[in-house]
Amino acid sequence: MAVIFIRTVIIYAVLFAVLRLMGKRQIGELQPSELVSTLILSQIASQPIASQSIPLSYGIVPVVAVVCLEVIASYLTTRVPALKRIFVGRPSILIDRGRIDQAELLRQRVTVEELMSELRSNGVADPGDVYYAVMEESGSISVLLKAPASPPARQDLGVEADERGMARLVISDGVINRENLAALGKNERWLMKRLGEAELTAADVFVMTCDEKSNVRIVKKRGKGGGS
Incomplete structure (x- = not known):
């Protein structure tokens, strides 16, 4: 029980830090790429918590990878108009x-x-x-x-x-x-x-x-x- 609690606290801390890096958004204001990242993060983070047989790193590493991809995508959309139309859309x-x-x-x-x-x-x-x-x-x-x-x-x-x-x-x-x-x-x-x-x-x-x-x-x- 203590192990599950500790793993939950660690995953929570990692997700909290990741979402802070992604910035403040209401659900209705999320861009498609941000919504996809959020859904993936929730799925990845739940696995190490639900099963102790899954190493904790199997949850943390993918979470960090996803947020890195999101940060890179956000940066590229500010520099490449064509990518902005793909990731963000247009009015x-x-x-x-x-x-x-x-x-x-x-x-x-x-x-x-x-x-x-x-x-x-x-x-x-x-x-x-x-x-x-x-x-x-x-x-x-x-x-x-x-x-x-x-x-x-x-x-x-x-x-x-x-x-x-x-x-x-x-x-x-x-x-x-x-x-x-x-x-x-x-x-x-x-x-x-x-x-x-x-x-x-x-x-x-x-x-x-x-x-x-x-x-x-x-x-x-x-x-x-x-x-x-």
Whole structure:
């Protein structure tokens, strides 16, 4: 029992030192190479603890080797742009100059619901206010607002403004969100009327949002005009 305890303490100390060398990161901010290293380290470190028949060095040496590889990879990515694209990736523009890039959303496997959630977490209630939305290498999304929606706010200029409320997703990639319609006090009859005014069907729509003041924004699917 004492041997297991001592081996555990030693492995813990080695892993602690290794992770300190790798730097502070939240799980969601880990680069792919860092996540792979972390998973390998956890597997390697557990073997000498679980089995006394495995020499302690069989756990320590691979741990040191993995962290050396990670440090070397991190150094090379700062010096060689091509390697950075392989190990780290590059930012992806999801909203480009006010237009949702449907192809890029598909490539990055980001749903409209996920995009809307990220915009709300950035304090944006209406995607129509966004000029650029960029998915960073860490997976977080940075948002740049359009000039009219950027500070200073209208209240700073002494101009009265009514609350619009949060824009809700009522159509996502051709699928009607009845729950959000009900939350807005609307129904499918109202929705069909608004779509008819735009000479569209639900199947033609990539994104349709509506706020509490009945302000509607529509983004058509590719091949349907792609406008809003």
